[in-house]
Amino acid sequence: xxxxxxxxxxxxxxxxxxxxxxxxxxxxxxxxxxxxxxxxxxxxxxxxxxxxxxxxxxxxxxxxxxxxxxxxxxxxxxxxxxxxxxxxxxxxxxxxxxxxxxxxxxxxxxxxxxxxxxxxxxxxxxxxxxxxxxxxxxxxxxxxxxxxxxxxxxxxxxxxxxxxxxxxxxxxxxxxxxxxxxxxxxxxxxxxxxxxxxxxxxxxxxxxxxxxxxxxxxxxxxxxxxxxxxxxxxxxxxxxxxxxxxxxxxxxxxxxxxxxxxxxxxxxxxxxxxxxxxxxxxxxxxxxxxxxxxxxxxxxxxxxxxxxxxxxxxxxxxxxxxxxxxxxxxxxxxxxxxxxxxxxxxxxxxxxxxxxxxxxxxxxxxxxxxxxxxxxxxxxxxxxxxxxxxxxxxxxxxxxxxxxxxxxxxxxxxxxxxxxxxxxxxxxxxxxxxxxxx
Amino acid sequence: xxxxxxxxxxxxxxxxxxxxxxxxxxxxxxxxxxxxxxxxxxxxxxxxxxxxxxxxxxxxxxxxxxxxxxxxxxxxxxxxxxxxxxxxxxxxxxxxxxxxxxxxxxxxxxxxxxxxxxxxxxxxxxxxxxxxxxxxxxxxxxxxxxxxxxxxxxxxxxxxxxxxxxxxxxxxxxxxxxxxxxxxxxxxxxxxxxxxxxxxxxxxxxxxxxxxxxxxxxxxxxxxxxxxxxxxxxxxxxxxxxxxxxxxxxxxxxxxxxxxxxxxxxxxxxxxxxxxxxxxxxxxxxxxxxxxxxxxxxxxxxxxxxxxxxxxxxxxxxxxxxxxxxxxxxxxxxxxxxxxxxxxxxxxxxxxxxxxxxxxxxxxxxxxxxxxxxxxxxxxxxxxxxxxxxxxxxxxxxxxxxxxxxxxxxxxxxxxx
Ligand SMILES: Cc1cc2nc3c(=O)[nH]c(=O)nc-3n(C[C@H](O)[C@H](O)[C@H](O)COP(=O)(O)OP(=O)(O)OC[C@H]3O[C@@H](n4cnc5c(N)ncnc54)[C@H](O)[C@@H]3O)c2cc1C
Ligand code: SF4
Numbered sequence: 001x002x003x004x005x006x007x008x009x010x011x012x013x014x015x016x017x018x019x020x021x022x023x024x025x026x027x028x029x030x031x032x033x034x035x036x037x038x039x040x041x042x043x044x045x046x047x048x049x050x051x052x053x054x055x056x057x058x059x060x061x062x063x064x065x066x067x068x069x070x071x072x073x074x075x076x077x078x079x080x081x082x083x084x085x086x087x088x089x090x091x092x093x094x095x096x097x098x099x100x101x102x103x104x105x106x107x108x109x110x111x112x113x114x115x116x117x118x119x120x121x122x123x124x125x126x127x128x129x130x131x132x133x134x135x136x137x138x139x140x141x142x143x144x145x146x147x148x149x150x151x152x153x154x155x156x157x158x159x160x161x162x163x164x165x166x167x168x169x170x171x172x173x174x175x176x177x178x179x180x181x182x183x184x185x186x187x188x189x190x191x192x193x194x195x196x197x198x199x200x201x202x203x204x205x206x207x208x209x210x211x212x213x214x215x216x217x218x219x220x221x222x223x224x225x226x227x228x229x230x231x232x233x234x235x236x237x238x239x240x241x242x243x244x245x246x247x248x249x250x251x252x253x254x255x256x257x258x259x260x261x262x263x264x265x266x267x268x269x270x271x272x273x274x275x276x277x278x279x280x281x282x283x284x285x286x287x288x289x290x291x292x293x294x295x296x297x298x299x300x301x302x303x304x305x306x307x308x309x310x311x312x313x314x315x316x317x318x319x320x321x322x323x324x325x326x327x328x329x330x331x332x333x334x335x336x337x338x339x340x341x342x343x344x345x346x347x348x349x350x351x352x353x354x355x356x357x358x359x360x361x362x363x364x365x366x367x368x369x370x371x372x373x374x375x376x377x378x379x380x381x382x383x384x385x386x387x388x389x390x391x392x393x394x395x396x397x398x399x400x401x402x403x404x405x406x407x408x409x410x411x412x413x414x415x416x417x418x419x420x421x422x423x424x425x426x427x428x429x430x431x432x433x434x435x436x437x438x
Numbered sequence: 439x440x441x442x443x444x445x446x447x448x449x450x451x452x453x454x455x456x457x458x459x460x461x462x463x464x465x466x467x468x469x470x471x472x473x474x475x476x477x478x479x480x481x482x483x484x485x486x487x488x489x490x491x492x493x494x495x496x497x498x499x500x501x502x503x504x505x506x507x508x509x510x511x512x513x514x515x516x517x518x519x520x521x522x523x524x525x526x527x528x529x530x531x532x533x534x535x536x537x538x539x540x541x542x543x544x545x546x547x548x549x550x551x552x553x554x555x556x557x558x559x560x561x562x563x564x565x566x567x568x569x570x571x572x573x574x575x576x577x578x579x580x581x582x583x584x585x586x587x588x589x590x591x592x593x594x595x596x597x598x599x600x601x602x603x604x605x606x607x608x609x610x611x612x613x614x615x616x617x618x619x620x621x622x623x624x625x626x627x628x629x630x631x632x633x634x635x636x637x638x639x640x641x642x643x644x645x646x647x648x649x650x651x652x653x654x655x656x657x658x659x660x661x662x663x664x665x666x667x668x669x670x671x672x673x674x675x676x677x678x679x680x681x682x683x684x685x686x687x688x689x690x691x692x693x694x695x696x697x698x699x700x701x702x703x704x705x706x707x708x709x710x711x712x713x714x715x716x717x718x719x720x721x722x723x724x725x726x727x728x729x730x731x732x733x734x735x736x737x738x739x740x741x742x743x744x745x746x747x748x749x750x751x752x753x754x755x756x757x758x759x760x761x762x763x764x765x766x767x768x769x770x771x772x773x774x775x776x777x778x779x780x781x782x783x784x785x786x787x788x789x790x791x792x793x794x795x796x797x798x799x800x801x802x803x804x805x806x807x808x809x810x811x812x813x814x815x816x817x818x819x820x821x822x823x824x825x826x827x828x829x830x831x832x833x834x835x836x837x838x839x840x841x842x843x844x845x846x847x848x849x850x851x852x853x854x855x
Binding site for chain 2: 009011035037038039040041045046047054056059060062063064081083084085086087089090091092093094095098099100101104392393394395
């Protein structure tokens with residue numbers, strides 16, 4: 001499904017001039033479909049169709065005169081089918097579809113074929129025409145992609161998406177360490193004497209990534225050069241054998257950004273289990289057969305350990321929530337000027353976990369919706385803050401059922417996974433800073 | 439498992455059923471989903487029928503969901519399947535044609551049927567009703583040759599029909615036993631404004647009269663309680679509806695006026711849900727089980743039932759029914775939300791304005807409990823939520839009373855950003 005547009009209202013910039021309304025009514029030859037009204041007490045407020053994902057106006061229409069377009073996302077209205085019952089207006093909580101007495105029927109915003117007149121007319125920047133893709137595009141499109149075309153990640157792998165986004169933002173003044181794992185494996189560190197990246201990139205050992213980066217950073221600081229040093233590591237290079245140097249660098253407060261791309265195993269070398277592999281997972285070293293039932297112990301949860309190091313910034317992220325990731329990347333970059341910043345990004349692996357390549361983003365979303373993955377950030381001053389609510393999760397079975405590596409699990413195993421997910425959420429809640437009043 | 443087994447079985451293919459189906463598929467893309475309808479037509483809305491009578495809507499353009507929609511949702515629609523019995527012990531339903539379906543989860547979304555008052559001489563076949571497409575087509579055909587029409591009942595459906603027949607050139611008389619039109623939604627003044635419009639368009643409005651006798655079948659003679667005698671080439675009985683619960687005769691599913699349901703649209707019997715016109719759920723303002731047979735309500739309840747049937751954790755339990763309707767007549771426009779007809783007193787304050795359209799606002803403890811408007815634009819959907827959220831209007835009271843449209847929009851824009 002294509003990304004869908006919305007019109008965003010920035011109340012602080014609106015001075016109530018009404019130019020948007022004039023433009024709408026001129027463009028449409030009827031009453032304005034956008035309405036700017038005086039706020040309660042102060043400022044200006046706006047009512048406009050939000051082109052809802054699951055529109056109630058459509059559900060309320062007895063005539064089939066309204067429908068949501070699967071491609072553009074626009075809720076369209078048909079003059080021919082409409083019978084003027086106005087039941088649609090009862091469904092809308094936003095004043096987005098209303099009866100227009102002059103026209104004699106209901107009216108709603110149709111986004112003016114992609115160039116909304118109201119947005120063009122607003123000279124104050126109080127209306128913005130945006131879509132999820134447009135939002136990301138707006139901020140990142142002009143920036144340079146730091147990797148060569150044609151990286152050879154598996155089909156459906158989200159690591160490539162992630163590292164391209166990350167390095168586009170960080171830019172040229174940077175040095176990348178890519179310890180053994182899928183990220184160098186897909187060609188970022190180069191082939192045949194040619195590099196895969198436009199910034200200096202090197203291939204440390206699994207064991208010394210953070211130590212090397214810390215040293216490099218210090219050397220540049222000594223020379224008075226401001227360089228971002230960043231690790232693009234896998235879970236093996238962070239959770240297992242890389243942990244000792246990671247822990248030391250974090251404890252010393254090295255000014256490094258360490259990104260762990262967690263696919264819960266050693267996937268590029270043949271899908272062996274890592275410390276991050278979760279309970280019940282099939283891997284080539286935790287097989288499923290007469291005796292083996294997949295991994296028999298829980299995974300190590302590194303982000304929590306990193307909080308214990310008192311890092312300047314720790315956060316978890318999912319590529320199904322890229323806005324959230326970008327916000328955290330900004331904070332992590334700022335924090336890495338003063339101390340150690342750690343980002344833990346979940347990377348479901350279609351090849352090793354056995355799910356269809358087209359489903360990766362859906363799998364990421366399900367992980368989060370079920371609390372299997374929680375999205376949060378931590379600083380020593382503010383404690384932990386969930387960036388997406390953990391209340392009312394889906395059952396974890398909804399996620400587990402999507403993944404082949406869990407196919408053999410019995411109901412009792414699912415219960416155990418659910419219990420450990422619930423327990424982890426409770427534990428994390430304990431890291432929240434209570435408001436002073438409490 | 440037999441062929442005739444569904445994980446989700448929905449009886450009734452209209453608003454409540456369709457919404458439940460969509461909600462189930464949002465959560466469970468796989469479980470077998472079957473919808474049974476006693477109709478031979480694709481699903482349509484009863485609300486569209488007055489427009490079928492008037493000719494504004496073509497009968498083959500009114501489907502709420504077409505075959506492709508069912509295919510896209512991997513759901514099976516079985517037409518001509520009338521359920522006559524529900525057996526919760528066997529988790530099975532029996533059809534009029536002898537067929538049988540078993541289910542894991544069953545939704546009863548059978549809607550309502552015309553209620554015909556017991557009147558001497560009023561017999562089946564001697565009058566028309568308006569609930570199904572076939573009813574509408576029959577009225578349409580008959581209206582073409584009729585001259586005098588009598589509409590029994592001045593509720594929403596009766597008035598719609600009366601307008602349609604009047605516009606088609608018939609001599610129309612509306613008989614209603616309550617003192618004014620649309621008594622369940624509007625106060626006397628608003629009702630008078632609506633009633634006058636009908637009179638101005640030549641419709642004879644006999645309010646506060648009761649039909650006592652009928653003789654003959656179209657043309658028929660009708661005798662009212664005040665002695666008035668009427669003749670009708672076409673008699674349309676639209677004096678209310680009753681929930682379609684016949685299929686539950688002898689079953690343990692608890693009913694009062696309709697099927698009793700909780701906040702998740704569950705009946706008292708495990709594995710059986712009910713939603714829409716057939717269900718009786720709690721009223722928001724009264725806190726007691728009510729029948730709130732409107733289309734938006736059927737949609738809301740259908741969605742909740744579907745989510746609960748599929749085990750969707752995002753379900754927000756039903757907040758309680760609020761009366762809500764909007765009504766267009768002879769180019770004019772009326773809206774009623776909540777308890778708009780509440781009389782002054784007992785804590786309720788009533789504010790009525792009449793310049794620039796009629797507007798009646800009912801507040802209790804500075805919270806909105808009802809609003810009725812004629813020829814005045816308000817956003818009923820926002821007002822509905824102001825009632826449901828019990829939004830305190832103290833800071834904006836005067837502005838709300840004078841400018842309900844703009845003030846409600848401001849509260850919305852600020853309050854649910
Ligand atoms: C003429 C008219 C005008 C209306 N106007 C308005 C309006 O302006 N605003 C408003 O809010 N509401 C209006 N309504 C009411 C509105 O249409 C209903 O509230 C709404 O349709 C309820 O939806 P539902 O899905 O609960 O039931 P219904 O729409 O009644 O659908 C129930 C379905 O179940 C089927 N069924 C019943 N029993 C069985 C069985 N035993 N086996 C198989 N199938 C069965 C029926 O054939 C029917 O298709 C109007 C109704 C009518 C009749
Ligand atoms: S007014 Fe028109 S678009 Fe709105 S619900 Fe009625 S028929 Fe549908």
